[in-house]
Amino acid sequence: MSPQVSSNSAQPIEGPLIVIKADDLLYREDGTIFGANWLRFIEIAAEKGIKISIGIICHSLENAKLEYVEKIKALHATGQIEFWNHGITHRREPESGQSEFKGVPMHSQLDTLVRAQALAVEKLGFTFTSFGSPYNHFDHNTAAALRAVPELKTWLYGDEQAALLPDQIVLGRSVSLEQPVHYPNFEGVKGEFEQAPNRPYYILQGHPGGWDAARFEQFIQVVDYLQSQNAVFLTPTGLRNRLLDS
Numbered sequence: 001m002s003p004q005v006s007s008n009s010a011q012p013i014e015g016p017l018i019v020i021k022a023d024d025l026l027y028r029e030d031g032t033i034f035g036a037n038w039l040r041f042i043e044i045a046a047e048k049g050i051k052i053s054i055g056i057i058c059h060s061l062e063n064a065k066l067e068y069v070e071k072i073k074a075l076h077a078t079g080q081i082e083f084w085n086h087g088i089t090h091r092r093e094p095e096s097g098q099s100e101f102k103g104v105p106m107h108s109q110l111d112t113l114v115r116a117q118a119l120a121v122e123k124l125g126f127t128f129t130s131f132g133s134p135y136n137h138f139d140h141n142t143a144a145a146l147r148a149v150p151e152l153k154t155w156l157y158g159d160e161q162a163a164l165l166p167d168q169i170v171l172g173r174s175v176s177l178e179q180p181v182h183y184p185n186f187e188g189v190k191g192e193f194e195q196a197p198n199r200p201y202y203i204l205q206g207h208p209g210g211w212d213a214a215r216f217e218q219f220i221q222v223v224d225y226l227q228s229q230n231a232v233f234l235t236p237t238g239l240r241n242r243l244l245d246s
Contacts (some may be wrong), residue, residue, distance in 0.1 A: 015230030017201040017241040019171065019239050020045075020052040021132065021156055022088060024206050027068050028058035034071065040216060041208035043207050048223050050233035055086030057157075058116040061123040064178045069123050076126060082235035084130035085116045085152065094137060100147075102137035117149060123245070130236040132156035154236045156203065157160065177204035177222065183213065186217035190225055201239055 024072065034042075045052045055151075059071070075081045078194050092099035100112050108243055113131065120128045129151060133142065136157040143162035150165055158170040175196070179188035184206060193202070226233075234242065 013230070014232050015048055016199070016226065016232070017239060017242065018050075018196075018233045019156075019175075019201065019203045020050070020233065021203050021205040021212075021236070022052060022054045023205065024090065024207055024209055025054050025056045025060070025083075025086075026209070027064040033065075033067050035209065037078065037209050037211055040076065041211075041219075042081070044216070044220060044223070047211045048220075049225065050081075051080055051235050051238065052229075052233070053082040053084055053130065053156075053235050054096060056120075057086050057090045057206060058088050058119050058133075061119045064123070069131055073124055073126075076124065082130060082237055083124070083128065084122075084132060084154075084156070084236060085113065085120070085128040086132055087134045088112050088116055089178055090134040092137070097136045097137075099134055101133040101142045102135075102139045104141070106141035108145050109141050111147055113149045113152065117151065127151050130240075131156040131158075154240045157205065159239050165245070169243065170205050171201065171236060171239060174199055174202040175204060177206045178217070182207050182210045182213050182215070183220060186218045186221035187227065190224050192225050193225075193229075200243065 002070070022041065025038060025184040074082060076083055087100045089100060090111050096103060098104060117128055120126060131146065131152045131154070138159055143159060143164055145156060146168065147165055153168055155164070155168065155170045157173055160170050160172045162170060164170070175189055177184055177189060179185035211219070
C-alpha cells in the first residue's frame, strides 16, 4: 500500500480512505466529564490532525451536567469529530441475545432511533447523521426503522444488503483495529492492510474508554502507519459524501 506519485506532480496521490469508529461514549459521574481515556483519544486525534467519529450511548445525554454537553458541542463545532447515534441503553439480554436492534419489533427499534435523535437536538443542538448499533447487532427490522428516520444517512457496520433510502449508505466492516476487541493491534492492522490494499475505504472500530497506555501506543502506531501511506481520515458523513460524489 505504498503511496503512488502522480506523473505530473511531485505530490503523492491520496492513500486509503479511513474512518475511525470509536464506540460507547458515556457521561461519567466522577466529575471528569469524558474521562481521561476519551480526552486522551481526542488529544491524539488533534495532535495527528485526523478526523474521528464517536458513538454516544444516548441515555447519557438525559441527565448529564452542562459541562458534558458543552464539551460535545464544542468538539462538534470544530468539524474534526462526528458524534453519532449509538442507541439509548447499549443493553442486551444474556440468554436470548436480544438487544436494542436485534430480536425486537420494528416499532421498538424506530422508537430507540427517534428518542436518540431527539435527545441530540434537545441537548446538543444538532442532529445525528450517522448510526451504529450497539454490539453491531441488527436484524431484518433495522433497515425499515432507518428508512423511517431519513436524517440518518450513514449506517456504520450495517447490513450491506439492506434496502435503504437512495441517499442512505452502509459503511461495512473491513480491517479490525482491535485484535481482540478492546486491544488495538498495530501488527494485525498492518497485516490486514497489506492483504487488502485496494479497498474503497476502511472502517476501524475501537473502544478508547477501555484502553490503557500500551493500547494507546498501539493506536498511535496504527495512525502513524496509515499516515505514512498518505491515508485520508474522514468522518462517516464525509466518507459517505465522498463515495456518493465519486
